[in-house]
Amino acid sequence: MTSPFYSRLLSTLFLWVLIGGAIYWEVEPLFIAIAALFGLGTTFEYVRLFRDDVQGRAHQWLSIGISLLYWVGVIHHVLTRHTEPPLWYDLAALVLVMQGSFILSYRHGLDGTATLYRIFSTVFGTLYTVVLFGYVARLMYFDGDVTTGLFLMLHLLMVTKFTDMGAYLVGSMIGKHKMIPHISPAKSWEGFVGAFLGGLLATAVMFYFFEAKLAPLNFVRALGLVPLLSLAAVAGDLAESVLKRCVAIKDSGHSLPGIGGVLDLTDSILFTAPLFYFYLRALSGY
Numbered sequence: 622m623t624s625p626f627y628s629r630l631l632s633t634l635f636l637w638v639l640i641g642g643a644i645y646w647e648v649e650p651l652f653i654a655i656a657a658l659f660g661l662g663t664t665f666e667y668v669r670l671f672r673d674d675v676q677g678r679a680h681q682w683l684s685i686g687i688s689l690l691y692w693v694g695v696i697h698h699v700l701t702r703h704t705e706p707p708l709w710y711d712l713a714a715l716v717l718v719m720q721g722s723f724i725l726s727y728r729h730g731l732d733g734t735a736t737l738y739r740i741f742s743t744v745f746g747t748l749y750t751v752v753l754f755g756y757v758a759r760l761m762y763f764d765g766d767v768t769t770g771l772f773l774m775l776h777l778l779m780v781t782k783f784t785d786m787g788a789y790l791v792g793s794m795i796g797k798h799k800m801i802p803h804i805s806p807a808k809s810w811e812g813f814v815g816a817f818l819g820g821l822l823a824t825a826v827m828f829y830f831f832e833a834k835l836a837p838l839n840f841v842r843a844l845g846l847v848p849l850l851s852l853a854a855v856a857g858d859l860a861e862s863v864l865k866r867c868v869a870i871k872d873s874g875h876s877l878p879g880i881g882g883v884l885d886l887t888d889s890i891l892f893t894a895p896l897f898y899f900y901l902r903a904l905s906g907y
Contacts, residue, residue, distance in 0.1 A: 649767060653699055656757050657692040662883030663891070664688035664750040669882075670868045676732065677739040679725045684746045687718050691751050695758050705762040705770075711752045718747040754887060756894040763901060772834040773901065779823040780847065781893045784854040787819020788812040805862040808855075816855055820847040837904040846900055850893050857892030861885065 665688075668681040691714050695706045722740040760777060763770040792812025800808040824847055828840045835843070861884060 650700060652761065652771065653696055653758065656761065657696055659883060659887055660692050660751065660754045660757070661685075661688055663754055663887045664746065666882045666884040667746045667750045667864075670864060670870060671742060673868075674735075674739065676729070676735070677742075679728070680722060680739045680743040683718065683721045683725060684743050684750075687714050687721070687747055688751050690714075690717075691755065695755065699758060699762055703762065703767060704765045705759040706755065711755060714747055714751050715744070719744050749891065750884075753891040753895055756898045757890065759898055760894060760901075763898075764905065769834060769836060772831050773838070773897075775831075776824075776827045776835055776838070776843070777850075777893060777897045778890070779827055780820045780850050781854050781889050783819035783823035784816040784851045785819070785858065785889055787822070788816035788855065788858075791815025791818070801859065804859055804866060808859070808862075813851075813855060817848065817851045820851040820854075837901060842904065846897070849896060849900070853892040853896045854889035857889040860892065861888035 664684055668684050671677060671681060674681075691710060694710055698704075698706050698710075722743045726736050726740060757774060757777075760774040761767065761770045763773055788808075789812070792807065792809045792815060796807075796809030796811045798810045799806065800810050800813060802808075821844070824840075824843050827835065828843060832840070838846075
């Protein structure tokens, strides 16, 4: 195995130890704090993709400010009420960023399509990095049961990250048929099969050890979800590749050795977390 693999493995193990410790000792504030830090890091690294746009700095700070405000509100809500954040938090973030983006554009003369680019990239960034990642917090407090919610979120992270690792391992070892080379040259169809197998393995492990704590999931329902989550994880990874390729950046950051930045770690979760949440809601009947 190459050194990047070992760097990625060590970074992944460190994160799992951190998350596993928070669950084992049931440190609720620590877990939501970890989610908030990764949420803020995701927004920050999205903003860094546009760091060359000096005239757009105010819009970039607007994105960071709204993300910070959102997560402060989420932390306060879940620690005082122990229920999932309400939907109006997401709507408020989108309204604020849309109105704020236009207001910031009034400060100087219009710069043609560059002004529209700043407005749309700022609004999209809030939807992409704040609203989508906010579903991690909703899973943690699903139906107001923090214990079950933590294990549901652990299940999501296991399936998503095993999907990522399965795609990486199989693709790097036997990947020959390129999936979408104009977006991500390293992705292969063999890696996609590895992603699916990784999701299956993660589901089997979770239900072997924690079946009683994963309601309303059962093993059959969880197996039926694996193809959807695997596809969503790969799609989320490719979505970030689209962003990076459009701005000609290889990694969103370098804070996680072997992985890249926080956004490189959370890109697949941005797609799988909402899907998993809606799936659980459908199983619960609302």
